Amino acid sequence: MNEEMQKKYVELQMMQQHIQQMHQQIEQFDTQLVELKNVIEALEDFKSTKKDSDALVPLASGIFAYAEIKETEFVRVNVGSNVSVKKSVQDTIDLVKQQITEIENYKVKLVENFNMINQQAQMVQQQLMQIAEKDNKEEKKE
Numbered sequence: 236m237n238e239e240m241q242k243k244y245v246e247l248q249m250m251q252q253h254i255q256q257m258h259q260q261i262e263q264f265d266t267q268l269v270e271l272k273n274v275i276e277a278l279e280d281f282k283s284t285k286k287d288s289d290a291l292v293p294l295a296s297g298i299f300a301y302a303e304i305k306e307t308e309f310v311r312v313n314v315g316s317n318v319s320v321k322k323s324v325q326d327t328i329d330l331v332k333q334q335i336t337e338i339e340n341y342k343v344k345l346v347e348n349f350n351m352i353n354q355q356a357q358m359v360q361q362q363l364m365q366i367a368e369k370d371n372k373e374e375k376k377e
Contacts, residue, residue: 240366243359250356257349264342271335278328281307 284290284307291299310327311319322330 237366237370240363240370243363243366247356247359247363250352250359254349254352254356257345257352261342261345261349264338264345267338268335268342271331271338274331275328275335278310278324278331281310282324 284304286304286307288304288307290302290304292302294300307324309321309323312322312327312330313319
């Protein structure tokens with residue numbers, strides 16, 4: 236394998252690794268979007284809940300406690316560092332919708348980059364094949 240071919244091969248491997256990482260990020264964005272859409276659905280359902288309704292509150296994975304809902308107009312929203320703020324249900328829905336929009340925008344840019352690098356990788360792969368064919372022809376001449 237000549238030096239030019241080795242460089243192209245390493246370049247192709249790096250591109251493929253980058254493509255794989257971007258693919259994983261796209262899948263993570265898709266997962267986040269599904270979760271956030273489920274949050275909106277839950278908040279919409281919560282808006283129609285009456286005060287003093289009984290509810291099951293998750294304590295841990297698969298473990299629930301019985302509770303009575305005292306407040307239906309406001310929820311507590313975690314803003315980081317174990318700090319939560321009181322927000323109306325509608326403001327919380329709007330906040331989640333904003334997060335969805337931001338993630339969708341990031342995803343669009345990531346998909347564009349993914350496609351661009353994928354095309355570049357295909358070009359490098361074609362160049363590798365051309366170099367290999369050229370080397371084979373030269374070896375046959377000798």
